[in-house]
Amino acid sequence: MKSNKLLIIITGAIIGAIAVLLVKFGNPANMGFCIACFIRDTAGALKLHSAAIVQYMRPEIIGLVLGASIMAFSKKEMIARSGSNPLIRFVLGFFVMVGALMFLGCPLRMMLRIGGGDFNAIVGLVGFVGGILLGILALNKGFSLNRAYKVSNSESYVFPLIQIVFLVVLAGIPSLLVFSEEGPGSMHAPLLMSLAGGLIVGALAQRARFCTVAGIRDSIMFRDFSMLYGFIVLIVVTIIVNLAFNFFNPGFEGQPVAHTDGLWNFLGMTLVGFGSVLLGGCPLRQLILAGEGNIDSVITVIGMFIGAAFCHNFGLAASADGPSANGPYAVVIGLIVVALIAVVNIAGNRKKGA
Amino acid sequence: MVVDARGCSCPQPVLMTKKALAKESKLEVLVDNNTAMNNVSRFAQSQGCTVNVKPAEADGEYTIEISK
Numbered sequence: 012m013k014s015n016k017l018l019i020i021i022t023g024a025i026i027g028a029i030a031v032l033l034v035k036f037g038n039p040a041n042m043g044f045c046i047a048c049f050i051r052d053t054a055g056a057l058k059l060h061s062a063a064i065v066q067y068m069r070p071e072i073i074g075l076v077l078g079a080s081i082m083a084f085s086k087k088e089m090i091a092r093s094g095s096n097p098l099i100r101f102v103l104g105f106f107v108m109v110g111a112l113m114f115l116g117c118p119l120r121m122m123l124r125i126g127g128g129d130f131n132a133i134v135g136l137v138g139f140v141g142g143i144l145l146g147i148l149a150l151n152k153g154f155s156l157n158r159a160y161k162v163s164n165s166e167s168y169v170f171p172l173i174q175i176v177f178l179v180v181l182a183g184i185p186s187l188l189v190f191s192e193e194g195p196g197s198m199h200a201p202l203l204m205s206l207a208g209g210l211i212v213g214a215l216a217q218r219a220r221f222c223t224v225a226g227i228r229d230s231i232m233f234r235d236f237s238m239l240y241g242f243i244v245l246i247v248v249t250i251i252v253n254l255a256f257n258f259f260n261p262g263f264e265g266q267p268v269a270h271t272d273g274l275w276n277f278l279g280m281t282l283v284g285f286g287s288v289l290l291g292g293c294p295l296r297q298l299i300l301a302g303e304g305n306i307d308s309v310i311t312v313i314g315m316f317i318g319a320a321f322c323h324n325f326g327l328a329a330s331a332d333g334p335s336a337n338g339p340y341a342v343v344i345g346l347i348v349v350a351l352i353a354v355v356n357i358a359g360n361r362k363k364g365a
Numbered sequence: 366m367v368v369d370a371r372g373c374s375c376p377q378p379v380l381m382t383k384k385a386l387a388k389e390s391k392l393e394v395l396v397d398n399n400t401a402m403n404n405v406s407r408f409a410q411s412q413g414c415t416v417n418v419k420p421a422e423a424d425g426e427y428t429i430e431i432s433k
Contacts, residue, residue, distance in 0.1 A: 088399060159373075222375070233408055291375040291377075
């Protein structure tokens, strides 16, 4: 087996195992990792929104970024680049978050939910594949964001340094932050364990270029299935470890931090898939790239932060009871905005080419 | 034919290679990161092409010579 494929498979297996262990030690069920939920929780801890049940500065996010930074630095891949339509990426990041908080999870948590027996996440997966197909259609029609250029290397250290500041505040002066006293935000593994889980997964994901979108996108576009194996292994290992801990609970009803509204689970993940293909990678991949000095990905992550804050400040995020009153409008607007971004970009590129 | 895929995000470098390969049998693809280098090389090999990767002068950049 080629080393690249082996690394992807090992990474998928380790992510699945660590995710269930984090649940075992305190994280919400099927939420060992969730880039969307954890960015949302961190936004809450920083008082960017005040939804009392989802506020905690998640050390997993800090660890993922720093793990990627340390690995990239040691492999001389820490290179600052920027300038690829940053504001469009911000908007795409914003709406990817709107879609994820309708479904209640990023694509990684979708896989963990499937691995926990949550059938609603299979509906989400179908929507996710649909969104990826829309993105592929755009790519094949000529969608392409501008190229990025190298910028001064000091730029690449800013985002990891912000994470170190977050870590110092979290460990040293937590009174500056707001933490949930009940609900998912109050459930978390011990700080060091969460941090270590993030560091390991961040470093591995950086090496393997792990991306939940790439697995499906590249299988369809290029018959390149290597990333898809990682995707499948992740789900299989999650199922096995969940079974070992007696966490596996198949069905639609009563799933943890999830709702059963099929239409909006589907459309939420369609928005995530579509937006992520245009961005060039899933939320996890954006976080890893942000750690490597990709400033366009940093802007995308900031878009996700602001998107999460908006979702809770304006009642757009779904809950275990289902979509909120405003959420469906936000998802539809998101789908329209992402489609418009694609159409305008394609038209512009055709003009340039003609 | 030279394909300049430097600074492009995934999966543009592979897509540009795929489009160029449909028209030409000899290509030079320029990329500026390891991920794109691996992805383009793997794609070209899967198409039965001969692939030769040369590090370029600038740090982290590569020239990938592909011939059918």
